[in-house]
Amino acid sequence: MAQVTLRRLVKEYEGGVQAVKGIDLEIADHEFVVLVGPSGCGKSTTLRMIAGLEDITGGEISIGGTVVNDIPPRDRDIAMVFQNYALYPHMTVFDNMAFGLTLRKFRKDEIQRRVMEAARILDITQLLDRKPKALSGGQRQRVAMGRAIVRDPKVFLFDEPLSNLDAKLRVQMRTEIKKVHQTVRTTTVYVTHDQVEAMTLADRVVVMNGGIIEQVGPPQELYHRPATRFVAGFIGSPAMNFIPARIEPASGALNLRLPGDILLPIPAERSDRYRAQGGREVLFGIRPEHLTETRQGRATYADLEVVPEVIEPMGMETLVHFHMDGTRDLCARLDPTIPAAPGQPLRLTADLANMHLLDPQSGRVL
Amino acid sequence: MSATAAPRAGHGLFHKAGSLRAERRWALWSAYVSLVIAAIVMLAPPFYMLITALKTSAEIADLNGNPWIVRDPTLENFAAILGNEMFRGFFWNSILVTLLVVVVTMLISIPAAFALSRMRFWGSQWLATGVFLTYLVPDTLLFIPLYQIVGGLGLLNSIWGLVLVYPTLTVPFCTWIMIGYFASIPKELDEAALIDGAGWLQMLWRIFIPVALPGIIAATIFAFTVSWAAFVYPTAFITRPDEMPLTIGVVSQLIRGDTFAWGQLMAGALLAALPPVVVYAFLMDYYVAGLTAGATKG
Numbered sequence: 001m002a003q004v005t006l007r008r009l010v011k012e013y014e015g016g017v018q019a020v021k022g023i024d025l026e027i028a029d030h031e032f033v034v035l036v037g038p039s040g041c042g043k044s045t046t047l048r049m050i051a052g053l054e055d056i057t058g059g060e061i062s063i064g065g066t067v068v069n070d071i072p073p074r075d076r077d078i079a080m081v082f083q084n085y086a087l088y089p090h091m092t093v094f095d096n097m098a099f100g101l102t103l104r105k106f107r108k109d110e111i112q113r114r115v116m117e118a119a120r121i122l123d124i125t126q127l128l129d130r131k132p133k134a135l136s137g138g139q140r141q142r143v144a145m146g147r148a149i150v151r152d153p154k155v156f157l158f159d160e161p162l163s164n165l166d167a168k169l170r171v172q173m174r175t176e177i178k179k180v181h182q183t184v185r186t187t188t189v190y191v192t193h194d195q196v197e198a199m200t201l202a203d204r205v206v207v208m209n210g211g212i213i214e215q216v217g218p219p220q221e222l223y224h225r226p227a228t229r230f231v232a233g234f235i236g237s238p239a240m241n242f243i244p245a246r247i248e249p250a251s252g253a254l255n256l257r258l259p260g261d262i263l264l265p266i267p268a269e270r271s272d273r274y275r276a277q278g279g280r281e282v283l284f285g286i287r288p289e290h291l292t293e294t295r296q297g298r299a300t301y302a303d304l305e306v307v308p309e310v311i312e313p314m315g316m317e318t319l320v321h322f323h324m325d326g327t328r329d330l331c332a333r334l335d336p337t338i339p340a341a342p343g344q345p346l347r348l349t350a351d352l353a354n355m356h357l358l359d360p361q362s363g364r365v366l
Numbered sequence: 367m368s369a370t371a372a373p374r375a376g377h378g379l380f381h382k383a384g385s386l387r388a389e390r391r392w393a394l395w396s397a398y399v400s401l402v403i404a405a406i407v408m409l410a411p412p413f414y415m416l417i418t419a420l421k422t423s424a425e426i427a428d429l430n431g432n433p434w435i436v437r438d439p440t441l442e443n444f445a446a447i448l449g450n451e452m453f454r455g456f457f458w459n460s461i462l463v464t465l466l467v468v469v470v471t472m473l474i475s476i477p478a479a480f481a482l483s484r485m486r487f488w489g490s491q492w493l494a495t496g497v498f499l500t501y502l503v504p505d506t507l508l509f510i511p512l513y514q515i516v517g518g519l520g521l522l523n524s525i526w527g528l529v530l531v532y533p534t535l536t537v538p539f540c541t542w543i544m545i546g547y548f549a550s551i552p553k554e555l556d557e558a559a560l561i562d563g564a565g566w567l568q569m570l571w572r573i574f575i576p577v578a579l580p581g582i583i584a585a586t587i588f589a590f591t592v593s594w595a596a597f598v599y600p601t602a603f604i605t606r607p608d609e610m611p612l613t614i615g616v617v618s619q620l621i622r623g624d625t626f627a628w629g630q631l632m633a634g635a636l637l638a639a640l641p642p643v644v645v646y647a648f649l650m651d652y653y654v655a656g657l658t659a660g661a662t663k664g
Contacts, residue, residue, distance in 0.1 A: 072560070074561065078561065079561065080561050082554040084552060084554055086557065086558040087558075088559075088573060088577070090576040099562050100562035100563055103564055147558075
């Protein structure tokens with residue numbers, strides 16, 4: 001078990017393209033950290049640098065207090081699970097899992113004990129004699145995890161391990177991975193582009209974009225208190241709505257003017273925070289679940305009228321898509337019993353206690 | 367209305383299905399016809415060899431009658447060849463040279479292909495192309511300079527000279543085949559092995575060779591065939607009958623001036639063709655099989 005530390009980590013490819021631009025990250029012992037971001041954000045490169053599969057251009061990586069910059073992968077005491085499983089096709093499941101231990105000259109009875117224990121945890125005991133080609137995608141992924149578990153390494157590295165599975169199996173395997181981590185408690189770095197995976201698995205989520213870290217924090221914090229427009233838009237599905245607006249002072253209070261002359265009163269408890277921003281153009285960010293059918297009872301509720309363009313009934317909720325001047329697609333989440341039809345004006349309530357105001361230039365949350 | 371419309375629709379469908387069936391039948395027929403023609407063209411020479419080998423010298427010389435029919439089949443040509451100690455010597459020389467060449471080729475080609483396809487180093491791309499280019503130089507051009515080299519080493523008139531020069535034909539092509547095969551093995555497989563603790567040699571021995579076995583067998587078949595059937599080099603380098611391989615031994619010993627021992631020549635050629643046929647028959651399945659199935663998704 002060990003902590004992992006990245007200090008000013010840089011990866012530059014030939015031709016001067018920087019995939020990772022000097023990131024700092026502390027991962028605690030036993031922690032499950034998920035690196036998430038769109039393709040090309042540098043998350044996989046970061047993971048591969050921790051694994052030792054990519055050279056480091058600048059900075060420092062330490063595992064368990066030892067700087068590993070120049071230590072080859074096999075001596076870093078890490079195990080990795082790949083997106084395409086990377087099982088050895090000519091070996092049985094048992095041999096696949098035992099391979100790392102055999103190379104490290106473990107005794108036969110110890111190998112047997114460890115493989116059987118990992119197989120029991122992953123429920124693949126009955127598959128030990130099979131070759132990878134006789135396994136389903138989910139089973140192959142379990143074997144790949146088994147290969148990591150038997151080694152009992154300091155750190156587990158997962159590189160988009162669920163991306164090749166179908167949607168249903170992905171949800172199932174997500175739970176499995178969480179269970180395994182709760183059992184073995186090994187420090188884990190997990191890379192995914194799927195924010196739902198990140199939210200459900202992580203102790204802390206690291207949101208990356210363009211080679212830098214946008215924000216690090218527990219899933220709930222990222223969801224409710226995003227630091228930047230990128231994080232606010234990336235975490236959550238459907239994504240947060242962004243509407244251009246202006247903060248207007250109005251006799252001691254503050255209002256928010258939206259396109260179409262919609263005026264929303266900024267709640268009193270948030271007014272002090274935005275007092276200095278009076279008259280300023282901002283981006284009003286609100287999640288679809290805070291833009292619902294009309295409600296009363298809280299001072300932070302404010303109504304607005306929209307014209308739905310597309311209605312998506314999801315069963316437990318209905319998504320209503322509409323737009324305002326200068327916005328892209330906006331989305332509200334309604335109770336499925338509320339009648340809504342395209343083209344028919346609809347009153348919605350925005351819960352302004354959960355709004356976010358952002359600087360349109362820097363993208364920072366104000 | 368509906369009563370009249372329904373049969374029409376049904377007829378339309380049936381007509382379409384019928385034309386598809388006809389198209390398929392036509393495709394099958396043309397495939398069969400061309401395959402039969404190709405088989406006849408390919409099999410006529412070996413068949414003619416076989417029937418000639420089964421004829422007596424008198425029957426071969428007899429210009430009357432159909433040459434494609436054997437009147438008095440006999441095994442005397444085969445018996446004469448197999449009973450000839452010199453012929454057995456040719457056979458043994460061919461086997462020895464071929465086995466050694468296959469081993470030498472694999473010992474050079476497998477590590478070379480592994481290094482060129484996996485260990486990215488400066489100039490590896492150029493080297494890989496260079497290896498293939500050397501294969502494009504025909505042996506009819508190479509045998510003169512090689513004669514000097516083999517002569518310089520004192521290996522003329524020795525099968526060891528052949529073991530030395532045949533790899534110049536086999537190594538480039540085998541390396542090229544295996545570079546392609548190794549390149550098709552997913553990169554994650556070596557990364558997994560690296561993390562599991564394997565060094566480069568362990569990775570080659572325990573992962574690449576077993577996974578790339580179909581490619582290695584394909585290369586082995588190639589090296590075997592080239593070495594078994596080589597004609598130009600032994601003709602140039604070997605004049606002593608006891609060091610001759612089968613290809614030139616049969617020709618040099620069974621053609622005396624303008625006298626051709628056709629029956630024995632054909633029997634010898636048939637026997638010489640036997641080992642490659644056996645090798646192909648046994649290894650063809652491996653050659654075609656895709657062992658990488660299941661390594662990664664799909």
